[in-house]
Amino acid sequence: MTLEDSSLQNQTSADDSSSPVSASPPPLPPLFSSSAATVVITMDSEDWESCSDNEVYLEDRNEDDDEEDCYSSGSVSSLQFRKDISKARWIDDLAMAEVVEKKGKMWVTMGIVRNGNTYCSIEETLFLVEIGALHVLDGNDIHLSLKELYEKLSDGKSGCDWELFEVYRHLKSLGYVVGRHGVPWSVKGQKIKSGTCSLESSQESNELLEPEQENKNSIMELFDNMQITEVAPAFHVYLPNSKFRKSSPGDPSFILCMSRGGPPSRVEIEAVERKHGAIPLKFCHVENGRVSFFSFAKVELPVLP
């Protein structure tokens, strides 16, 4: 709660002084300081295959350094200036935004296509608004502020929540292509259903939707139930790939599951595995803005001579 509150506070004050169109967008933490299209990551180019003993240790140290960076960089970097700003209209019934004006390349990997129209989920909308690449209007053509969009995230109707959004933002800011589990990128000749968001189009997606709504009923209950693990597939993640096409996305690199309350049990892991066949799973843990990914891969140690 405190995290959300403070973010809301920050954004409110920032929004008062500058609209997202302005050249000085609100200051943001370093993670999303660059857009998905322009992000440059300094990477260790060491070949994992040819690691000698020393390098194994070296890698670990690199990992440490990475984490140190995340911890210690208190400096707030600013966003690049954007002159291409797309426009979308928020549709409450869908809990999604319909894109009315597309600018930039991000639409190749963002938004779902239904009947020729592109719709943005709340996490996509927020991600783009945060980096200043999207201008969102409501039904009466009135500009929706970041604050109002954060409120839409927290009202639980969008099938997303703050933790899921953080995961989404983390992967997106590194250039991964991320889609919601159970929501096809494009469906030919099918209109988007109204009522709730398009997550309705798949039964499985309710796994993502329902717990949120329940939790919203009582915040206190949410905290009481913190120890109860909930494991649900949340996102389909594709590696950064310039050839990605919504019309033929192929199998994701992995399905990302959110495991709340605690690590997933074997039974929970197996239940998700059984449903998704050969696609690898990763499990994600978010705490106070820290996003971590683990795989719990089934193995069979060989019988040695």
Added chain:
Amino acid sequence: MKARWKGKASEAKASADPMSKIVSQLQSSLIDTGTCGLLSSCSVLIEVDDELADLLNRACFGRPRITAQKDKQWFQLDMEETFYLCFSLKCLKVIGEDVSTKSNEELWEYFKSKKPVFPISYKAYSHLRHKNWVVRLGLQYGVDFVAYHHHPALVHSKYAVLALPEGDNDLNGRLRVWSDVHCTVRLCGSVAKTLLIVIVNSNGLGSNSPSCLEHYTVEERTITRWNPEQSREDQRGLQNQTKEGII
């Protein structure tokens, strides 16, 4: 992640001298000599000649005790090692405090009383030993066991092993909270081991007798951290991560 052999000759040395052969030599030698162990709290002490001492060392059972005694050597076995030699390999007898030989059932009860999680940890230990992995206690790495491809003198241990019972009666208590997962994976990474969890399902059979053990089922999983910063453009990197448990 391949086996990390210590020096170039080690791999050849290991393949010339497979662990299965060393262990079966140890087994027949223990039977031939009619070796008896002395139960002392959570350990079992055995007195052996030079040949057996060599085999115990090479098979990685027990720790040698340095004593002034010249002709014979003393070894100290832990509970899992003892039970493996007594129950699985049937090559060791253990004498209790009343100077009578303990049956496998009596030993089982005794070890359970000393270590409630013994049925689970023993199943994990014997499961890996049966596959000819060398298994040693892993306390110094904060886990139950470490598993080696061969003798620790030749190769670094590949896996840090936690033996976890399936279901709610988790006596081990590990990895129940995210902080412990982070902690364990991080520690294993810093000593270049992969965290292996051996999940033991007693299939509702309880642990009244060691004969239950053969009906216990075992599942192996590795837990690894995936670093999105390092895996962006490397297709193989991602696949390696998911296949990491496979050699």
